[in-house]
Amino acid sequence: MSQMQNVEKQLREMILGLEVGPGERLTERWIESRFGASRTPVRAALLRLETEGLVCRDGRGWTVSPINLAKLEQIAVYREAVEVAALGLTCALEDRSAVDVVEAMLDSCDASTPREEWHRVGMDFHIELARLSGNEFLFRAVRDAMTRLSRARWLEVRDEAALGRAWAEHHAILAAVRAGVADKAARLLSAHITGSRDRLVMSLHNDRRGLRARGFAVVAA
């Protein structure tokens, strides 16, 4: 793999894994020495990550994108639109057996699964479900939205009950898709996303002091 893709991938994982905090300043020279690459691939990586919303320009200079509650709400609305549309396409397919693969993914998590894995599978469920639609642009939109929500979802404080409820909702959505009941599936997914959004924003809003104490920029607007 080329250096360029390497830097991009590693830096993305550092950002998503909160190894560099939201709002933190980035210099091209630091990244360069951190990953042992020269500035050319570093700048290519930064340009890519900028379009993904993970880094942003701060005047002259780069910053790990802060977590913006107002934007999170907007992203969730966007996500609902594209994810519901994708689900509609999937329900209209003759062969919907691929949902089994997605369901197996869900079932791969149990009580012994580490939280990090639950987080990843929780995102991939939505991404892979969107992929089934066969529409590349809806799929990419969902993946992009989930990426932008990823750090916030990781910081969200979720109790065991909320986690179980989310998993039950995932299964209910799959059941409706498998049965081909498009409007029910859409309604379930829509409610799932809306509820998820409200809980996410409320959780971060309540915790914003603690998050800022950890050095994370969490802004309201």
Next chain:
Amino acid sequence: MSQMQNVEKQLREMILGLEVGPGERLTERWIESRFGASRTPVRAALLRLETEGLVCRDGRGWTVSPINLAKLEQIAVYREAVEVAALGLTCALEDRSAVDVVEAMLDSCDASTPREEWHRVGMDFHIELARLSGNEFLFRAVRDAMTRLSRARWLEVRDEAALGRAWAEHHAILAAVRAGVADKAARLLSAHITGSRDRLVMSLHNDRRGLRARGFAVVAA
């Protein structure tokens, strides 16, 4: 304005204006000499334009993205989802007076207006309408989709009647938005986009021989 943004803007206009044809090979050195910039800003521009779908990698090397009929259909489906969602938000606003600005834009076109201007206004109508939603991500999604559709729409053969019909549909949509009848507005917009998509694909499909004769890569899949 920096060289980087300059190269990006000029190259984008060349591609959208079909001064370089779909499917045409691009070399960084050619762009470099063409715009009098060095490879650094050229590469930045190419990376940006790649995320916009205007150029793509062709193994080793760059190519002006071919016009792909299957992808156009997918983009139109994606566009419908985000544009309808944005319109729903706009209809829910208390103050919808901003539609007047969009309507004025439409009315700025008359029989003496050059075709190029009709084309631009026809896209900006949808983009500015989406902006009114206040959701930055839905707006950017619509703008991105329209950009990807732009070259194809420019190549579409449209008779006077079809053009007038589209304009009438635009006005009807605005009227429904102004009245706040969300479901009617959504239905009109949905039909407008679907019809537009079908005519676009059919037109390009019928003309694909002529388009290829002009050196434009128009592929079915």
Next chain:
DNA sequence: GATACCAAACTGGTATCCCAAATTGGTATC
């Protein structure tokens, strides 16, 4: 004339300079 082959040219990827502008840190002044 067709073909195998090789050298020259060209490609994008990378590393490294240079530059102007902005930041920073310390110092002189009041």
Next chain:
DNA sequence: GATACCAATTTGGGATACCAGTTTGGTATC
């Protein structure tokens, strides 16, 4: 002690040199 000011450093933006892999054009061979 506060502040104005200046020099040194650091920043991202740009230009260029170099590289390995590929393409290309021509030539020698059959």
